[in-house]
Amino acid sequence: MRLFEYEAREVVRRGGIPVTDFGVANTPTEARAIAERIGGPVVIKSQVLTGGRMKAGGVRFPDDPEAAEREAAEVLALEINGHRPRGVLVDPRAEVAREFYAGVVWDGLRKQPVLLFSDMGGIDIEEVAAEHPDHVGRRHLSTLLPLSDFAARDVIAQVGITGPALGKLAPMLTRLAQVFLERDLLLAEINPLGQLADGSFVALDAHVAMEDEARPRHAALLRELGVGDEETREAREPTAFELAGEEVDSSDHRGVAGNVTEFDGDLGLVIGAGGGSLTLFDAVRNHGGRPANYCEIGGNPSVRKAAGLTKLVLQKPGVNKIAVMMSIVSNTRVDIVARGVIKGCLELGHDPAEKIAIFRIPGAWEEEGVKILEHYGVPYADRSVSMHEAARRAVEALQ
Amino acid sequence: MSILIDATTTFIVQGITGREAVNLTRECLDYGEGARVVAGVTPGRRGREVHGVPVFDTVAQAVEHHGGPIDGSVVTVPPAFTRDAVFEAIEAGIRLLVIVTERIPRRDVAQMVELARLRGARIIGPNCLGIIVPGVVKMGGIGGPARDAEKAYSPGPIGVISRSGGMTTEMSSTLTAAGLGQSTAVSIGGDPIIGTSYAELMPLFEADEQTQGIVIYTEPGGRMEAELARWVREHESRLPVVAFMAGRFMDEMPGMSFGHAGTIVEGEEDTATQKIARLGEAGIAVAEEISQIPALMRERLGAGVGA
Numbered sequence: 001m002r003l004f005e006y007e008a009r010e011v012v013r014r015g016g017i018p019v020t021d022f023g024v025a026n027t028p029t030e031a032r033a034i035a036e037r038i039g040g041p042v043v044i045k046s047q048v049l050t051g052g053r054m055k056a057g058g059v060r061f062p063d064d065p066e067a068a069e070r071e072a073a074e075v076l077a078l079e080i081n082g083h084r085p086r087g088v089l090v091d092p093r094a095e096v097a098r099e100f101y102a103g104v105v106w107d108g109l110r111k112q113p114v115l116l117f118s119d120m121g122g123i124d125i126e127e128v129a130a131e132h133p134d135h136v137g138r139r140h141l142s143t144l145l146p147l148s149d150f151a152a153r154d155v156i157a158q159v160g161i162t163g164p165a166l167g168k169l170a171p172m173l174t175r176l177a178q179v180f181l182e183r184d185l186l187l188a189e190i191n192p193l194g195q196l197a198d199g200s201f202v203a204l205d206a207h208v209a210m211e212d213e214a215r216p217r218h219a220a221l222l223r224e225l226g227v228g229d230e231e232t233r234e235a236r237e238p239t240a241f242e243l244a245g246e247e248v249d250s251s252d253h254r255g256v257a258g259n260v261t262e263f264d265g266d267l268g269l270v271i272g273a274g275g276g277s278l279t280l281f282d283a284v285r286n287h288g289g290r291p292a293n294y295c296e297i298g299g300n301p302s303v304r305k306a307a308g309l310t311k312l313v314l315q316k317p318g319v320n321k322i323a324v325m326m327s328i329v330s331n332t333r334v335d336i337v338a339r340g341v342i343k344g345c346l347e348l349g350h351d352p353a354e355k356i357a358i359f360r361i362p363g364a365w366e367e368e369g370v371k372i373l374e375h376y377g378v379p380y381a382d383r384s385v386s387m388h389e390a391a392r393r394a395v396e397a398l399q
Numbered sequence: 400m401s402i403l404i405d406a407t408t409t410f411i412v413q414g415i416t417g418r419e420a421v422n423l424t425r426e427c428l429d430y431g432e433g434a435r436v437v438a439g440v441t442p443g444r445r446g447r448e449v450h451g452v453p454v455f456d457t458v459a460q461a462v463e464h465h466g467g468p469i470d471g472s473v474v475t476v477p478p479a480f481t482r483d484a485v486f487e488a489i490e491a492g493i494r495l496l497v498i499v500t501e502r503i504p505r506r507d508v509a510q511m512v513e514l515a516r517l518r519g520a521r522i523i524g525p526n527c528l529g530i531i532v533p534g535v536v537k538m539g540g541i542g543g544p545a546r547d548a549e550k551a552y553s554p555g556p557i558g559v560i561s562r563s564g565g566m567t568t569e570m571s572s573t574l575t576a577a578g579l580g581q582s583t584a585v586s587i588g589g590d591p592i593i594g595t596s597y598a599e600l601m602p603l604f605e606a607d608e609q610t611q612g613i614v615i616y617t618e619p620g621g622r623m624e625a626e627l628a629r630w631v632r633e634h635e636s637r638l639p640v641v642a643f644m645a646g647r648f649m650d651e652m653p654g655m656s657f658g659h660a661g662t663i664v665e666g667e668e669d670t671a672t673q674k675i676a677r678l679g680e681a682g683i684a685v686a687e688e689i690s691q692i693p694a695l696m697r698e699r700l701g702a703g704v705g706a
Binding site: 111144214273278279328363 | 419422478502503504505506508509510512513514517528540541542543544547548550551561562563564565566568569572573576589591592596616618621622623626643645646647648649688689690
């Protein structure tokens with residue numbers, strides 16, 4: 001999950017990295033009050049979970065509190081890449097002598113975090129790495145050894161910095177790495193890390209993303225930051241259909257009916273498991289089918305859960321039939337899924353033989369499953385029919 | 400032969416008293432020549448038995464009971480405790496960890512992987528279904544109950560590597576039906592950080608005389624396919640590789656990029672199309688559908704193998 005800049009700054013501040021004396025305003029009046037408190041020119045920054053703020057006019061430089069109020073009013077109403085701001089950050093305009101970049105991110109191939117540093121801060125780090133590779137230092141970090149300044153000194157020295165700055169910068173990077181590990185972050189960036197005229201450092205911007213799996217471990221922090229439990233911080237908010245899907249999944253702990261995602265076609269998909277779902281979704285589209293949804297059933301879903309998902313998908317406007325398909329299952333009971341999808345059809349007053357375009361789930365308890373399917377006349381296929389072919393038959397059944 | 404495990408491999412099940420663990424213990428005991436599940440560990444449950452396997456409070460007690468080093472562990476302990484269990488196993492001398500648990504925070508996974516590296520241990524997973532040597536032994540829930548695993552898996556010359564547990568079985572079943580059995584099938588796990596990637600298994604398959612070809616299942620996300628392509632090119636592998644990639648539709652979905660540091664560490668994340676091109680450049684054939692895999696593999700195998 002991504003954090004807003006003002007939240008990210010608070011996270012790094014708690015990690016011992018100095019931040020500016022900023023405030024967050026939700027109204028133009030609040031912005032003016034903060035500007036008055038700060039005294040002097042300020043920066044107004046839209047708080048949105050997307051990039052391109054500057055280009056979109058979401059960053060302003062008012063010289064006095066009246067201007068701050070006016071600019072804040074505009075920025076608060078400004079939509080950037082489809083995002084409305086959650087307030088604006090009001091920052092003192094710092095007199096910066098130098099700007100650096102400090103960041104920590106995961107390297108999935110090396111299976112360790114990487115500490116990144118550049119003496120060309122304030123610019124897109126991708127550009128710097130591409131055009132000025134000598135100005136980017138990097139080093140993989142141990143997740144077992146306690147973090148120690150030598151790693152930070154290494155990356156700083158790689159770009160050629162020496163003298164007193166080397167020793168002063170290092171603890172900033174070590175603390176950033178510390179925050180990254182302690183808070184289960186996927187990304188922690190300070191760009192720019194400013195050095196003021198008096199030689200001290202301050203984070204002028206911060207980007208932080210936290211791993212979703214780790215949210216429960218940081219419940220207290222998230223609460224203090226004001227992050228709601230229900231906030232997903234996804235690229236887009238879930239639709240009503242998707243929320244209903246989550247409800248089906250969470251209402252019963254037995255098995256999984258996950259990642260229910262809405263599309264706009266006429267073929268409902270009750271599919272799994274994870275890899276199987278991706279394969280089947282591709283296959284349906286390859287055959288010219290139009291999925292109404294995506295999902296991933298797995299584990300050992302109960303009859304109730306399978307029925308709930310079936311009903312949800314069948315009731316989606318525009319859905320004519322469902323296809324129930326999975327890769328060969330090891331610990332999902334075919335007979336239970338069969339019972340569940342049939343029950344779902346019956347509870348809606350439908351004939352399962354008519355509503356289920358195909359049932360293709362080979363594996364554990366398949367003989368028992370077949371008995372139930374045959375009893376209701378549901379068209380089914382065994383493992384000799386490939387997933388691709390099953391998808392083709394489902395698409396054909398709709399034509 | 401096989402890689403990673405064989406009929407002599409001894410292993411424990413950590414978290415053995417959990418429902419999933421009870422099931423997979425039964426399956427491993429029943430399958431093939433019968434796995435040597437020498438003990439289970441669930442703190443606080445010493446003295447119990449699961450399908451005849453004695454349960455202990457600690458891995459050290461299990462090792463003592465066994466009277467010598469134990470080769471492996473299947474770890475099913477919930478995510479909040481998995482790292483602790485894996486650390487315990489590694490420090491007790493266990494050198495092959497199959498981690499079934501999913502949703503473990505990345506930091507914990509990195510720590511487990513790093514300790515394993517330091518101690519010369521190997522992690523398969525997390526979020527995986529385990530390893531199977533058809534007809535001989537399995538370690539984990541892969542393939543399900545014995546009679547189902549017997550339908551899908553058969554002994555033969557193909558090494559199978561998959562990031563999806565279910566697709567390991569689906570692809571192996573397709574190969575079995577086409578008369579191309581498997582030397583070893585490995586479900587390597589679906590998480591962003593896993594203990595062993597495709598490329599890291601290749602040297603093991605390369606050194607296994609029985610293995611004549613490799614089939615892999617891949618998905619969008621991550622750079623493991625690029626790593627494999629690089630390995631195959633650089634090592635002039637004797638093993639032909641056929642890949643199947645799912646999730647191609649994601650190329651058409653808008654992704655979210657937030658922060659730019661990731662790309663300069665790992666490079667631009669490949670789209671599915673780019674990944675396929677990269678694999679192709681390394682001589683790795685990419686099947687459009689799973690049913691095409693056996694024919695693509697036969698074309699590339701030496702004459703007389705699996706004919």
